[in-house]
Amino acid sequence: MLKGSCCCGAVKFLVSSPPTMMGTCHCSRCRKVGASTFVFVKRSSFELISGSDSITTFKPEAPYKYNRCFCSHCGTALGEVTSTAESFPVAANCIDDALTITNLFHEFVKEKPSWYDICDSAKQFPEHPHQ
Ligand SMILES: [Zn+2]
Numbered sequence: 495m496l497k498g499s500c501c502c503g504a505v506k507f508l509v510s511s512p513p514t515m516m517g518t519c520h521c522s523r524c525r526k527v528g529a530s531t532f533v534f535v536k537r538s539s540f541e542l543i544s545g546s547d548s549i550t551t552f553k554p555e556a557p558y559k560y561n562r563c564f565c566s567h568c569g570t571a572l573g574e575v576t577s578t579a580e581s582f583p584v585a586a587n588c589i590d591d592a593l594t595i596t597n598l599f600h601e602f603v604k605e606k607p608s609w610y611d612i613c614d615s616a617k618q619f620p621e622h623p624h625q
């Protein structure tokens with residue numbers, strides 16, 4: 495069981511089975527909201543235990559496909575925690591427990607800022623990965 499929370503503690507959630515994938519997105523949206531590394535969790539394993547009324551959602555324009563949820567008190571980027579999809583991304587920064595998975599890929603590398611060096615050997619994609 496993994497615990498997750500925002501900076502002020504208003505939003506708290508549990509993830510009951512290990513995240514299936516970790517990825518890092520270098521698009522300008524992820525960069526500006528301050529959450530570039532995310533883990534995918536299954537809807538069935540995700541439980542919001544507090545703060546549903548503190549979550550605000552920002553919907554970016556295409557080609558960026560994921561909505562950005564954040565705590566309306568402290569601004570912590572949460573990922574897409576209000577998604578109804580089978581599997582959705584949660585900001586890795588919000589997970590309070592240690593994670594055993596490591597980064598699988600980098601996406602939107604074409605938008606990566608000049609000051610950020612990719613220091614792992616994970617696959618790189620100019621935009622969303624084509625699978
Ligand atoms: Zn908060």
Ligand SMILES: [Zn+2]
Pocket residue numbers: 519520521522523524525558602
């Ligand atoms: Zn992104």
